[in-house]
Amino acid sequence: MTAVSDFPHEIVVCMGSACFARGNVGSVQIIRNYLEDRGLADKVKVTGTLCQDSCKEGPNVCFDGTCLCKVDPSTLPDLLDERFGLK
Numbered sequence: 001m002t003a004v005s006d007f008p009h010e011i012v013v014c015m016g017s018a019c020f021a022r023g024n025v026g027s028v029q030i031i032r033n034y035l036e037d038r039g040l041a042d043k044v045k046v047t048g049t050l051c052q053d054s055c056k057e058g059p060n061v062c063f064d065g066t067c068l069c070k071v072d073p074s075t076l077p078d079l080l081d082e083r084f085g086l087k
């Protein structure tokens with residue numbers, strides 16, 4: 001079993017109704033596919049959260065505590081490449 005502290009990275013996807021409806025409904029699967037494809041699934045904890053009161057900036061996805069605002073799910077792989085230093 002993997003302890004939470006074993007994950008060097010964390011991605012938190014806002015699943016509040018505004019972010020969910022504006023794109024995050026598909027973001028979790030895109031993130032999971034991205035991590036699997038690159039062998040990073042055991043290095044990143046992916047969780048969802050309730051509304052963070054930043055709906056106007058959404059859809060919101062946070063990477064290691066930094067909020068990525070107005071995330072277009074189709075650009076998530078590129079955003080994650082940048083975050084992981086793969087681009």
Ligand code: FES
Nearest residue numbers: 016019051052054
């Ligand atoms: S629904 Fe995501 S910040 Fe409100």
